[in-house]
Amino acid sequence: xxxxxxxxxxxxxxxxxxxxxxxxxxxxQRYWNILFKSAWCLLQDKAACMDVVQDxxxxxxxxxxxxxxxxxxxxxxxxxxYKAANYLRNSKVRAAFVAESxxxxxxxxxxxxxxxxxxxxxxxxxFTDALPSRCREVFYLSRHEHLSNREIASRLxxxxxxxxxxxxxxxxxxxxxxxxxxxxx
Amino acid sequence: xxxxxxxxxSAKISDGTASEEEIAWYHRYCVAAEQAAMASGTNIPDDEDxxxxxxxxxxxxxxxxxxxxxxxxxxxxxxxxxxILAATVFLYRPATHKDQPAAVAAVSKNIPAGGNKAxxxxxxxxEIMLSDAGAGDIVKQAGLRIYRTATGEIVYEATATGNAxxxxxxxxxxxxxxxxxxxxxxxxxxxxNAASTLSYPVNFSAGERRVTLQGEAYFEIAKNAxxxxxxxxxxxxxxxxxxxxxxxxxxxxxxxxxxxLEGSVKVVAAPGTQLMLKPGEQARLNNQTGALQKSNVSEExxxxxxxxxxIFNDTWLSDVLLQLSRWYDVQVDLSTxxxxxxxxxxxxxxxxxxxxxxxxxxxxxxFEIANxxxxxx
Numbered sequence: 001x002x003x004x005x006x007x008x009x010x011x012x013x014x015x016x017x018x019x020x021x022x023x024x025x026x027x028x029q030r031y032w033n034i035l036f037k038s039a040w041c042l043l044q045d046k047a048a049c050m051d052v053v054q055d056x057x058x059x060x061x062x063x064x065x066x067x068x069x070x071x072x073x074x075x076x077x078x079x080x081x082y083k084a085a086n087y088l089r090n091s092k093v094r095a096a097f098v099a100e101s102x103x104x105x106x107x108x109x110x111x112x113x114x115x116x117x118x119x120x121x122x123x124x125x126x127f128t129d130a131l132p133s134r135c136r137e138v139f140y141l142s143r144h145e146h147l148s149n150r151e152i153a154s155r156l157x158x159x160x161x162x163x164x165x166x167x168x169x170x171x172x173x174x175x176x177x178x179x180x181x182x183x184x185x
Numbered sequence: 186x187x188x189x190x191x192x193x194x195s196a197k198i199s200d201g202t203a204s205e206e207e208i209a210w211y212h213r214y215c216v217a218a219e220q221a222a223m224a225s226g227t228n229i230p231d232d233e234d235x236x237x238x239x240x241x242x243x244x245x246x247x248x249x250x251x252x253x254x255x256x257x258x259x260x261x262x263x264x265x266x267x268x269i270l271a272a273t274v275f276l277y278r279p280a281t282h283k284d285q286p287a288a289v290a291a292v293s294k295n296i297p298a299g300g301n302k303a304x305x306x307x308x309x310x311x312e313i314m315l316s317d318a319g320a321g322d323i324v325k326q327a328g329l330r331i332y333r334t335a336t337g338e339i340v341y342e343a344t345a346t347g348n349a350x351x352x353x354x355x356x357x358x359x360x361x362x363x364x365x366x367x368x369x370x371x372x373x374x375x376x377x378n379a380a381s382t383l384s385y386p387v388n389f390s391a392g393e394r395r396v397t398l399q400g401e402a403y404f405e406i407a408k409n410a411x412x413x414x415x416x417x418x419x420x421x422x423x424x425x426x427x428x429x430x431x432x433x434x435x436x437x438x439x440x441x442x443x444x445x446l447e448g449s450v451k452v453v454a455a456p457g458t459q460l461m462l463k464p465g466e467q468a469r470l471n472n473q474t475g476a477l478q479k480s481n482v483s484e485e486x487x488x489x490x491x492x493x494x495x496i497f498n499d500t501w502l503s504d505v506l507l508q509l510s511r512w513y514d515v516q517v518d519l520s521t522x523x524x525x526x527x528x529x530x531x532x533x534x535x536x537x538x539x540x541x542x543x544x545x546x547x548x549x550x551x552f553e554i555a556n557x558x559x560x561x562x
Contacts, residue, residue: 019465019481028240036231041222042215046230050239057243078401081215084393088195117212124201140202169546 009072017064024061031073033055035080042084052083068122070115078120138163139170212258230285244365296537296554299379299512302363308353308387315339315357328408329370329387341370341387358382361399362514364490372407374413374489379511380435401433403491421470421477424451430462431487437507443472444487452477493534497527505544506559513537516558523550523561 004026015023022097027101033058039049056079060067097139141152142163153160191214197203198211274413303315305323313323317335324331335341339357350560360375366376370388377383381400389395394414406414407428416423418434421441434441443452445462452468453459454477460468467482488498490508497505502525506517512533531540541552541559551562 005371019507028243032236032239033231036235037229038219039220040227040229040231044222044227046235051234051274054239054246057239058246061243061247081212082198084215085195085198089192089199113212113216117209120212121205121208124198124203139200 013067013069013072015065016061019064024057024064027060027072028057031076034073035076038077038080039084042081043087045087048084052080052087055083056080061184063126070119074119075117075123078116078123081120082123135166136172138166142167188348202449207342209468211349226293296513296557298534298536299364299514301365303357303359303365303377305339306356308359331387337364338366338368340368342368343370343388347455352386352388354384356382356384360514361511369394370534371409372404373517376403378402378490379514398432398434400435401490403429403431403488405429420472420475421452421454424453425449431491433487435507437512439472441472442487443468444482444484446484446488449554489530490533493532495540497529497531499526499528501526502550502561504560509537509540509559513540514557515554517554518558521561525550 003014004022007023009027009030012023012027016027025108031149032053035053036049039052043049056076059079060076067075131134138156139153141147141155142149147155149160149163156163194207194211194214197207203211203465204297206222213334301315301317303464305313305315307313307324309388315333315337317337320333320335322330322332323339328344330342330344331339357367357377358367359379359381360379363379364377366374367383367385368374369385371394374392375383375396378401381398381402383396383398383402385396388411392412394409394412395417396415397417399418402416404414404416404425406425406427406429410426414425414427416425416432418432418441420434421443423430423432423443425448428450429446430448430450431444431446432441433443442466443450443462445464450462451459451462452462452470454470455475456475458475460477460479462468462479465481465484466479467487468477468479469475483496486496486498495505495508495512503519505520505527506519506522509515510517515537527544529543531543535543536561537554541554545551553560
């Protein structure tokens with residue numbers, strides 16, 4: 001394993017999947033800097049960036065058996081973007097550098113952009129699809145359609161109490177997962 | 186830049202509730218932010234110290250999950266998650282009704298966890314009930330002493346006086362809801378899970394050490410290069426010299442699972458059908474087809490039972506319920522169990538109602554108990 005730096009990403013990934021810690025270390029060596037830079041561009045906060053990058057690598061190791069990806073780099077960078085969202089939502093970090101126009105500008109033109117977007121969607125699904133479907137539906141109606149508990153209850157034909165329970169359950173579960181522990185999912 | 190819009194969409198991304206358009210918007214935002222940051226020549230603190238500190242933290246978090254401590258830690262998180270056990274994480278306490286979801290609360294009597302229980306049958310047919318009570322000598326004879334400890338263990342100890350000539354067969358059997366461990370005369374230790382039986386000679390013969398198992402047991406075999414240790418089950422033989430491994434050979438399982446933690450073992454299913462295992466590997470023998478295959482598994486998951494936990498890791502509900510039925514001595518009708526999987530860590534000292542409440546929390550399924558039978562709704 002002395003020449004591990006000569007391995008291709010795909011080979012490293014296979015080695016890591018078989019539990020090879022040296023392969024994981026090499027992946028860290030290759031990508032920590034790229035990921036830290038990606039996080040920095042979004043957050044500009046050292047502690048937050050370190051947390052995000054750490055989360056991504058711990059996640060990678062713990063889910064090494066299930067990781068499905070196109071390119072390792074794309075996967076890791078998109079995972080950083082997903083994790084960064086949890087910091088951006090709190091606005092504790094300033095989102096600098098970007099004008100509104102740049103976020104609504106042209107897109108979808110390049111193949112890379114499309115692939116990255118696909119990877120990002122897959123990662124979001126992978127990190128969050130653990131909610132039972134009813135729970136997810138209730139949560140969605142509450143948070144994104146802004147329906148009241150009573151409205152949701154009548155729309156889905158369930159009691160208001162159940163709606164309340166499902167929302168509490170969803171919030172608890174999301175909170176735990178954001179603490180980078182995926183348990184009892 | 187509309188900060189509020191970024192906040193809202195980030196929250197949805199994070200929760201997994203963002204629409205396609207919102208994900209695309211967020212992705213555009215990220216790309217633009219990267220370009221803007223690079224163009225501005227921001228000073229990125231990505232020095233060697235940052236690299237090393239992050240690496241240390243990652244290692245610490247990964248390693249922590251491998252230790253016994255982590256199991257408690259993970260359980261603590263699970264308990265906080267379910268919200269039913271908040272202040273009693275490490276304390277045993279029978280659940281009260283108001284802590285339970287309706288389906289489980291409908292049952293008036295809690296079904297407690299199993300404990301250290303077994304029946305020891307001596308070579309002369311005499312049966313001895315074993316539990317935590319009554320530590321002390323069971324048998325004292327030439328060259329051998331058999332005694333029990335207060336922690337659910339019996340010990341066969343060769344003594345200096347007399348010849349160890351007794352080669353009679355002893356048998357230790359745990360009931361459903363019981364577990365026990367035994368230290369054999371050669372110093373090997375065996376942990377028996379619920380509803381399991383181990384037969385072994387009081388003194389091993391000179392040529393080999395041979396035991397027979399029904400059910401599940403974890404073995405830590407004393408090294409003895411000259412004398413192979415063989416575990417015989419209904420459909421296979423495991424052969425070792427000195428190692429740690431788990432054999433799960435319940436007759437109601439579709440597979441016999443042999444998992445190696447240390448050393449090496451040979452699993453022989455039939456003449457010509459055999460496998461050598463490396464640590465972390467599990468051999469699976471299909472009782473129906475006779476096929477023998479191996480794959481990598483989490484050792485922590487496999488011996489969780491010995492350490493006082495159920496660990497489910499994408500485990501089929503039918504397997505989950507089978508494990509519960511053995512530990513809580515209840516029945517389960519597998520014909521109506523849906524094909525869904527569960528993951529999580531639950532201490533085995535919880536009552537059945539508490540365990541089912543945790544399972545209910547994680548999925549759409551409800552559980553009821555009637556006539557000591559678990560029913561999936």
